[in-house]
Every structure is written in structure tokens, then in C-alpha cells.
Amino acid sequence: MHHVVVVGAGIVGLSCAWAAQRRGHAVTLVDRDFEGDRASHGNAGGIAVAECIPLSLAGMGLKPLRWLLDPLGPLAIRPSHAPHLLPWFLALRRVGAGANYARIGDALAALNRLCLPDFTGMLDDLGLAGDLHRRGALTVYESDAGYEADKASWQFKRERGVRFHDVSTEALRELEPGLAPVFKHAVMVEDWAHINDPKRIVDVLRERLRERGARFVRAEASGIDIGDPARVGIRGNDGQVVHGDKVVIAAGAWSARLARSIADRALVESERGYNTTLPGSASRLNREVIFAERMFVATPLSVGLRIGGAAEFAGLEAPANYKRSAALLKLARRYLPDLDDEGAKQWMGNRPTTPDSLPVIGPSRHSPNVLYAFGHGHLGLTQSASTGHLVADLLDGKQPGIDLTPFSIARF
Numbered sequence: 001m002h003h004v005v006v007v008g009a010g011i012v013g014l015s016c017a018w019a020a021q022r023r024g025h026a027v028t029l030v031d032r033d034f035e036g037d038r039a040s041h042g043n044a045g046g047i048a049v050a051e052c053i054p055l056s057l058a059g060m061g062l063k064p065l066r067w068l069l070d071p072l073g074p075l076a077i078r079p080s081h082a083p084h085l086l087p088w089f090l091a092l093r094r095v096g097a098g099a100n101y102a103r104i105g106d107a108l109a110a111l112n113r114l115c116l117p118d119f120t121g122m123l124d125d126l127g128l129a130g131d132l133h134r135r136g137a138l139t140v141y142e143s144d145a146g147y148e149a150d151k152a153s154w155q156f157k158r159e160r161g162v163r164f165h166d167v168s169t170e171a172l173r174e175l176e177p178g179l180a181p182v183f184k185h186a187v188m189v190e191d192w193a194h195i196n197d198p199k200r201i202v203d204v205l206r207e208r209l210r211e212r213g214a215r216f217v218r219a220e221a222s223g224i225d226i227g228d229p230a231r232v233g234i235r236g237n238d239g240q241v242v243h244g245d246k247v248v249i250a251a252g253a254w255s256a257r258l259a260r261s262i263a264d265r266a267l268v269e270s271e272r273g274y275n276t277t278l279p280g281s282a283s284r285l286n287r288e289v290i291f292a293e294r295m296f297v298a299t300p301l302s303v304g305l306r307i308g309g310a311a312e313f314a315g316l317e318a319p320a321n322y323k324r325s326a327a328l329l330k331l332a333r334r335y336l337p338d339l340d341d342e343g344a345k346q347w348m349g350n351r352p353t354t355p356d357s358l359p360v361i362g363p364s365r366h367s368p369n370v371l372y373a374f375g376h377g378h379l380g381l382t383q384s385a386s387t388g389h390l391v392a393d394l395l396d397g398k399q400p401g402i403d404l405t406p407f408s409i410a411r412f
């Protein structure tokens with residue numbers, strides 16, 4: 001059995017710690033702020049196992065440019081951050097080239113196929129089985145053109161085993177009477193679920209780990225120490241070093257800096273997303289709804305109806321621009337009339353996004369004692385429990401359930 005040091009107590013790090021602990025390993029968690037509000041606290045709560053389409057610019061024409069010109073549009077790049085984004089952006093352009101797109105979609109689908117059973121198992125163990133709602137998700141379209149434009153994407157998903165079916169406008173009204181009657185097409189994605197509240201999962205996971213003997217060290221990690229082949233260390237900003245036999249780096253959008261300390265290169269950008277949660281409108285929808293042409297989603301969480309989306313590239317330090325949350329809410333009012341604003345809460349989170357939409361799961365190029373688990377982008381909640389299982393397999397020296405080659409840090 002190992003002593004495993006996990007850096008990062010977001011949903012991914014906590015899930016890795018949970019899986020390692022269940023396999024009998026001793027666990028130490030390192031985070032600069034265990035209760036801090038990171039991506040894992042305020043996300044949309046979707047278990048989006050159908051999402052196997054890589055982010056790509058292929059076939060989009062001038063659309064991204066038009067989005068960039070709209071100051072509160074779905075895509076934004078802060079000019080001061082643009083030069084830093086260049087290597088990531090060039091790698092993004094390669095996603096659509098040759099057979100890359102299909103290969104990445106296959107890898108995402110293989111990982112996503114594990115996710116619902118693994119996530120359900122984790123919730124069962126935490127006593128949170130009732131927090132998961134398996135009612136699918138609806139993707140809705142206002143125009144024939146929008147629906148037609150997405151047909152190739154739906155086919156791509158079908159080829160990878162995703163189950164979905166078209167829903168008539170009458171059926172849509174019955175399924176979601178809270179939606180304005182403006183939608184011409186709707187697709188029910190059976191392979192999708194949502195949870196009550198992402199923050200609650202994170203809080204309960206942390207508590208269970210503590211009860212089961214995990215050690216918690218509050219420290220800002222500044223680097224990894226692999227000088228001693230028998231053990232590995234995490235250096236803190238305050239000079240302390242936390243030692244273990246194995247280290248798991250699960251620090252979300254901040255992970256690349258730590259990997260760099262042992263000369264592992266990873267391209268991970270903070271893709272900032274925004275939302276607003278409306279406690280008084282929680283029962284407006286029955287399931288997550290994806291507004292395809294407008295690029296936002298609404299999820300009926302137990303804490304309120306959460307409306308959000310957007311992709312803003314501004315680095316890790318720039319202050320949030322909550323005008324984006326407000327713009328998304330304004331847009332949502334067209335489709336969800338009479339929303340209740342009382343107690344509305346705005347939020348921003350840093351998605352840890354790789355240019356090929358695949359997380360980094362696997363060992364360092366320079367030490368078998370350092371494992372990576374970061375870069376889950378839009379799907380960190382969805383893929384959390386499965387990432388934990390895969391990392392635990394690697395800790396145990398077992399063959400993981402899927403081929404991890406596409407997820408290796410060596411691909412950068």
C-alpha cells in the first residue's frame with residue numbers, strides 16, 4: 001500500500017483521494033484553500049456523458065470571429081492574454097486536422113462510457129444516491145437551420161454509442177411546460193443526468209475522506225520534488241515539503257505550473273464560465289436544457305435554477321466580469337419567462353481546458369511516482385469518479401479499464 005499525496009481538493013482531486021482510500025492507500029490532501037470556491041463548486045451539475053465532441057474550429061467558418069466581436073458573446077479573449085494563449089490556440093487548430101477529430105471523439109466516448117456507473121457508485125458510497133436525477137437532457141432549437149447544422153454532430157455521437165431521440169414540439173411542451181413555446185426542434189439525450197448541487201458533493205466527499213482518516217494540509221504547492229527515487233515530495237510556498245510514495249496532481253487549471261516544475265509540459269488554459277443561480281425558480285425545469293443556438297444551459301438544481309455558459313480566456317489572475325452572468329440571464333428570460341430574481345447569485349469558475357478536450361490522466365514522463373489527473377474542461381464533474389478509478393488502477397499497478405495513451409501528458 002502507498003502513501004498518496006493528492007494536490008488539489010476540487011472534485012477531481014477528491015475523487016482520486018476517495019478511490020485511493022477505498023483501495024486501502026493512506027491519503028494526504030494538499031490544497032491552499034479547501035473550502036475555496038473553484039470550478040467544482042458552482043458548475044452546471046450535468047453528468048454529461050453524451051459529450052464526446054471535441055472543441056474544434058473545423059467547419060466553423062467566421063462564427064468564432066463574430067462571437068469575439070460581441071463583447072458579451074459566448075467566446076471572449078482578453079487582449080492582454082492573447083499572446084499567452086497562442087501555443088494552446090495553435091494546438092486547438094490541429095484538433096480538426098486529419099483523423100484527429102474522430103480519434104479524440106473515440107477517446108472521450110471511451111472515458112464517458114465509464115462515467116455514469118462510476119459516478120453512481122461514488123454517490124452510493126457517500127450516501128448521496130438521491131442527489132442524482134437520471135431524466136436525460138433536452139437540446140432545443142429555435143430554427144430549422146440550427147437543427148440542420150447540428151445533424152453531423154448528432155451522427156458523430158450516435159456512432160459512438162450515445163442514445164438520443166427527437167421530441168415533437170407537443171411532447172416538449174409536456175416535458176418542459178416552463179419553456180416559452182418558441183422551439184421548433186428538440187432532442188432528448190437519454191445518456192445524461194444531473195445532480196442536486198455540485199458543492200454538496202464536494203463538501204460530503206471532503207468530510208467522508210476526513211472521517212476515514214485522510215490528512216489535510218493547507219498549503220500552496222510550488223513544485224514537485226523527484227530527487228529521491230524512493231519517495232516524492234510536494235514543496236509548499238512556506239518551505240514545508242509533504243512527502244509520500246506517490247503524488248497525484250489534480251490542481252485543475254493551475255496544474256500545468258506544477259507539472260512544469262519537473263519538466264513535464266501540458267497545455268491547459270483557464271476557460272472561464274459564468275452563471276446565475278435563481279433559488280426561486282428551481283422547479284421551472286425538470287431536467288437540464290441546452291439552448292443550442294444561444295450556447296447556454298439551464299439546470300434545475302436543488303439550490304435553484306442555474307443558468308450559464310460562456311468561454312472566456314483571460315488567464316488565471318484577471319478579475320471576473322459578472323456582466324457575462326447578467327448577459328446570459330437576460331438571454332435566458334426570452335426562453336424562460338417570469339424568472340424569479342430574489343436571492344440570485346452570480347458565479348465564475350475556471351474550467352481547466354486542454355486544446356484537444358481530453359483530460360490528462362497518467363504518469364509523468366519523468367517519474368512513475370507522479371500521476372496527473374487534470375484538464376477535464378467542461379466535463380470535470382462527469383469524469384471525476386472515473387478519473388479516480390483510473391488513477392487508483394495506476395496506483396495499484398493494474399491495467400486500467402480503458403487505453404490511457406490518448407490522455408498521456410506526453411502528447412503535448
Ligand SMILES: Cc1cc2nc3c(=O)[nH]c(=O)nc-3n(C[C@H](O)[C@H](O)[C@H](O)COP(=O)(O)OP(=O)(O)OC[C@H]3O[C@@H](n4cnc5c(N)ncnc54)[C@H](O)[C@@H]3O)c2cc1C
Nearest residue numbers: 008010011012040043044046221252273349379380381382
Ligand atoms: C460555468 C461552468 C459550468 C460547468 N458545468 C459542468 C457540468 O455541467 N458538468 C461537468 O462535468 N463539468 C462542468 N464544468 C466543469 C467542471 O466544473 C470542472 O471541469 C471541474 O470542476 C474541475 O475540477 P478540478 O478538481 O480539476 O479543479 P478545481 O475545482 O478548480 O479544483 C482545483 C483545486 O486545486 C487547488 N489548487 C490549485 N493550485 C494549487 C496549488 N498550487 N497548491 C494547492 N492547491 C492548489 C485549488 O485551490 C482547488 O481547490 C463546468 C465548469 C464551469 C466553469
